[in-house]
Structures are given as C-alpha cells and as structure tokens.
Amino acid sequence: MRILIIGTGGTIASSKTERGYKATLSVDEILEIAGIRGDGVKIDTKDVLNIDSTLIQPEDWITIGKAVFESLNDYDGIVITHGTDTLAYTSSALSFMLRNVPIPIVLTGSMLPITEPNSDAPRNLKTALTFAMKGFSGIYVAFMDKIMLGTRVSKVHSLGLNAFQSINYPDIAYIKGEEVVIRHRPELPTGEPSFDPRIDPNVAYLRLTPGLSPEVFLAVAEKVHGIVLEGYGAGGIPYRGRNLLEAVSRVAREKPVVMTTQALYGGVDLRRYEVGRRALEAGVIPAGDMTKEATLVKLMYALGRTNGLEEVRRIMEKNLAGELSSAF
Known part of the structure; x- marks a missing residue:
C-alpha cells in the first residue's frame, strides 16, 4: 500500500520564531517529529506550499488539486496537511474541483504546532493516515479521531483541540485505535475522475x-x-x-x-x-x-x-x- 502526504504548511508545520509561530517544516520533518514511519506502508511526501493558511488564496486550491489529481493513479490514499483557519474552504474547493476521486483524500492539521509539547498533530496525522488506508473514495477531513465529509465541515473553535464539526450532516467515521468505525456512508457521484479548476474568485x-x-x-x-x-x-x-x-x-x-x-x-x-x-x-x-x-x-x-x-x-x-x- 502506498500513501502520499502533501504538505501545504499551517500550524501543524509551524515552529516558534521571534514574530510568533510560522510554517517552516517540511512533511518529512513533521513525520520525523511525530514518530510516524509507516509500519509496512510506503509513505511518500510532497510539499506544494508552506504557508500559514490565513494566506491561502483560491489559486492555491488549484495548485493543491492539481497535485492530488496527478497522483491519483499512483497511490491508495492521499493525506493533505493544512492550516486550520481555511481548511474548510480548501476541502470544499477540492470537493468541487476533483470529481469522482477513486481513493480517499483526507485533509488534516493541528491546533498546536508539531514542535510543541502535547501537540495534537501526531493524533490527527494518525487519524488521517488510518482512514486513508481504508479505501473509501471521496474527500474528507480528519480531526480529533473524527472523519467528516469535506463539504460539511466548519471550524467552530479558534483555540480548542476539537475545532471542527460536521454541520447539518453526520460524521462519516471515528477512529478507535487502528479500527475505523463507520457511522455514515455518503452517497457520492461516480464516474471517471476529473479535475476542473475553473473558478471565479471575484x-x-x-x-x-x-x-x-x-x-x-x-x-x-x-x-x-x-x-x-x-x-x-x-x-x-x-x-x-x-x-x-x-x-x-x-x-x-x-x-x-x-x-x-x-x-x-x-x-x-x-x-x-x-x-x-x-x-x-x-x-x-x-x-x-x-x-x-x-x-x-x-x-x-x-x-x-x-x-x-x-x-x-x-x-x-x-x-x-x-x-x-x-x-x-
């Protein structure tokens, strides 16, 4: 099994600087600090951005979407690390641009930098990776042991670890150890995978x-x-x-x-x-x-x-x- 982790920056990739936390770490560095090695799963990494998600622009959704689409045939699942402030916008954008994806695309992040004690980054990464290995098609968000549909999440807390909720829609699953407990199976369109990046940000x-x-x-x-x-x-x-x-x-x-x-x-x-x-x-x-x-x-x-x-x-x-x- 092969999993790709795409890095875009955010709190999960941040370290402390004189001007506050700033995204500085690569995905490889995040995995090293988190102690995640794959355990028999081949994990590849790719950094496409390394910015605070406050700086994310609609054009960046296209960059991320292109990286995902070009990798669909080579991997069994894809995880995207992302800052939390605009994560729900990105997960929605990818859900509309990338249609009929045949593998799980899972966005995650953290409320505390990976460099800080008691960071939630390792927990959220493990949740995302566990779900990404289970073969569900579609675009999802993994946070605090929960799996949520990408078009249904909102950030509801600016500081708390349980920062995301699924709005007007049930959680898809939760992770219990290595087990994925399914709570709801979404009915998503099927067909040939496609990537259509046409958007008007005005x-x-x-x-x-x-x-x-x-x-x-x-x-x-x-x-x-x-x-x-x-x-x-x-x-x-x-x-x-x-x-x-x-x-x-x-x-x-x-x-x-x-x-x-x-x-x-x-x-x-x-x-x-x-x-x-x-x-x-x-x-x-x-x-x-x-x-x-x-x-x-x-x-x-x-x-x-x-x-x-x-x-x-x-x-x-x-x-x-x-x-x-x-x-x-």
Whole structure:
C-alpha cells in the first residue's frame, strides 16, 4: 500500500520564531517529529506550499488539486496537511474541483504546532493516515479521531483541540485505535475522475446586521460578480427603515445573490417567513443547509463555468458533492 502526504504548511508545520509561530517544516520533518514511519506502508511526501493558511488564496486550491489529481493513479490514499483557519474552504474547493476521486483524500492539521509539547498533530496525522488506508473514495477531513465529509465541515473553535464539526450532516467515521468505525456512508457521484479548476474568485461575502446600508451593499455589488449574504436564522432581508431588499432586488436581476445563515445549524428556508418569501421573489438564491464555506466556494465554482443567472442558480441548488441535503 502506498500513501502520499502533501504538505501545504499551517500550524501543524509551524515552529516558534521571534514574530510568533510560522510554517517552516517540511512533511518529512513533521513525520520525523511525530514518530510516524509507516509500519509496512510506503509513505511518500510532497510539499506544494508552506504557508500559514490565513494566506491561502483560491489559486492555491488549484495548485493543491492539481497535485492530488496527478497522483491519483499512483497511490491508495492521499493525506493533505493544512492550516486550520481555511481548511474548510480548501476541502470544499477540492470537493468541487476533483470529481469522482477513486481513493480517499483526507485533509488534516493541528491546533498546536508539531514542535510543541502535547501537540495534537501526531493524533490527527494518525487519524488521517488510518482512514486513508481504508479505501473509501471521496474527500474528507480528519480531526480529533473524527472523519467528516469535506463539504460539511466548519471550524467552530479558534483555540480548542476539537475545532471542527460536521454541520447539518453526520460524521462519516471515528477512529478507535487502528479500527475505523463507520457511522455514515455518503452517497457520492461516480464516474471517471476529473479535475476542473475553473473558478471565479471575484465574489464577496457580506454579513447582514441591523442597519446595513443599501448603499454599502450596492457599492460592493458593483465590484464583484456575485455575493453571498449571510442572513439571520432561516433567512430574510429587511425592507423597513433602510430598504435593503430593494437594493438586493436590483442586484439580483443581474448578478447572483446567495443567502446563507448566521446560525450554525438548520440552514436557510426562505419559504418559512414573509421576509424570506420577499427575498425569494427578489431573486435571492437560498443556500439550503450548506456550510458558509461550501456556499462561498460553490458560488466561485458556478461563476467559473457560467455568468448566466439561471445556470448559476441551477448549480447552486444541485447537490454536487454531498454539500446540500435533498430536503432543500
């Protein structure tokens, strides 16, 4: 069995410098410090980036995706080490760009650098490697003994070790020693593996707050090709006092406006309340129960293929990689 570990940097690869922690270590150095040698499994390594994940850009998703796609035929599983801050964006991006992968692609990282005592890096690496050897196809995230679908994770804690949760979707598995205990088998598309890196990163993400100015919304909309608007609860746009709804309606005639929610669980249902139905009538596209990260990246993915509003809507409302439940 052969496993490839692709390094991109992040906390897991960090050491202490005069200016704070910084990604400095190669994958080989991480494995050496963690004491991971493979135990009969052939482990190859490849460093494609070595940066704090705050610095990750959409173009980097393409670099990582290309490295994965070019290695699919040579390995039984691939692990990607990544910083935690933007890991959920990268796992979503890879899930949309890389379709029908025949082997497990597992992203992981750590909240404490591998160079620090009691780091969670060895534990998370072991979790990722154990799952990567089990032959499941698809793109996943491994953290704190849990395996989660790549399009369903969000970082929910800035410091705690159990930093990631699967949102509106069950965990795929958990690791108990060397055993993989399956909790849910996702229904993912099948077919020939493909890599399509077309994305349009010119997308804005705005959070709805009381008093948000329609003029601010219009000024942002003028500069971008699409907007994700993070609303309250099940969704809706205010029209009393400051008529943001009218501004959104004007923009939605020409550019996609997708509504997600500030609530972590439950999703967007614009049919539930009158303010939501008005948003639907204005042309807003509901994000359903997708994570914030998957919603943003999916809009980039859709706009990379078309600037037609109806085609973007069709892509956003279709489940492509397990990111959207059928109920929505």
